[in-house]
Amino acid sequence: xxxxxxxxxxxxxxxxxxxxxxxxxxxxxxxxxxxxxxxxxxxxxxxxxxxxxxxxxxxxxxxxxxxxxxxxxxxxxxxxxxxxxxxxxx
Numbered sequence: 001x002x003x004x005x006x007x008x009x010x011x012x013x014x015x016x017x018x019x020x021x022x023x024x025x026x027x028x029x030x031x032x033x034x035x036x037x038x039x040x041x042x043x044x045x046x047x048x049x050x051x052x053x054x055x056x057x058x059x060x061x062x063x064x065x066x067x068x069x070x071x072x073x074x075x076x077x078x079x080x081x082x083x084x085x086x087x088x089x090x
Contacts, residue, residue: 003081004081004085007078007081010074011074011078014070014071014074017070018067018070018071021059021062021063022056022059022060022063024059025055025056025058025059026052026055026056026059028055029051029052029054029055029056030048030051030052032051033047033048033050033051033052034048
């Protein structure tokens with residue numbers, strides 16, 4: 001069970017690391033669009049949403065190869081453990 005707990009912990013840490021660039025892009029775009037809305041006094045929700053959606057799309061496009069590589073590496077480590085647990089030998 002210790003290996004399973006370590007694998008679960010590694011999965012959670014990996015999930016946090018993979019989502020971090022997208023979250024940072026969304027937060028920065030939200031702050032910048034909020035400041036722009038405050039300066040221009042335009043309070044339309046679409047004006048605040050569009051930059052965030054664009055920033056998230058750009059972050060996903062930019063970081064997709066790295067995210068995919070890390071997911072493939074993690075799944076290559078986890079599948080042998082899953083099969084050994086499924087067969088009852090783990």
